[in-house]
Amino acid sequence: ELVESGGALEQPGGSLRLSCLTSGFAFSIYTMSWVRQAPGKGLEWLASINSNADTIFYADSVRGRFTLSRDNAKDSLYLHLSSLRVEDTAVYYCVRLNHFHGSGKLDFWGPGTLVTVSS
């Protein structure tokens, strides 16, 4: 199970920290990702972090503003959002990326947490 938290209404230029608490699987061996969906729009991959956190990739749209991290001792994933823009308004999903056997499938999703950026 994946459960996100931390979504809120924030002003442009502000910051938020999203958390994802996981259970029911060996969190420490999986690459994890965040995906977002703006209202009425499609899915947008944001960032991925490998199992020991030594490799992190970001989408161009958030690189330099968002920071992905994880705590394997707490089975948790985090996304720090800064310099928020109105266009960052979206539901943010925590997702398990199953990279074994070269698959790359996103096989478990949290229910999502809503971030609204507005003045």
Place this chain on the structure above:
Amino acid sequence: SYALTQPPSVSVAPRQTARITCGGSDIGSKNVHWYQQKPGQAPVLVVYDDSARPSGIPERFSGSNSGNTAALTISRVEAGDEADYYCQVWQNNHDHVVFGGGTKLTVL
């Protein structure tokens, strides 16, 4: 950057077959995954690695992938299949995930 192209919408009558395509350069060399998303819900994986089904997904859902086109086929479509469907690949050399733009399936 790599791009995936889906038709915005597909319509089908109940009990007929729906085919949703996903176009990409040499997509046949990649593993393609498909997700179903109903309004207000998180996406659900329905086909992975081109044609495999997770447990609990009906056999009516199948996938194929060759050349520059992957496809999700839904046989004997039911009203409950009405949803948005997304294809996805993983660029494992950059750990990047790429989604298609999504296809809205309407059951007439």
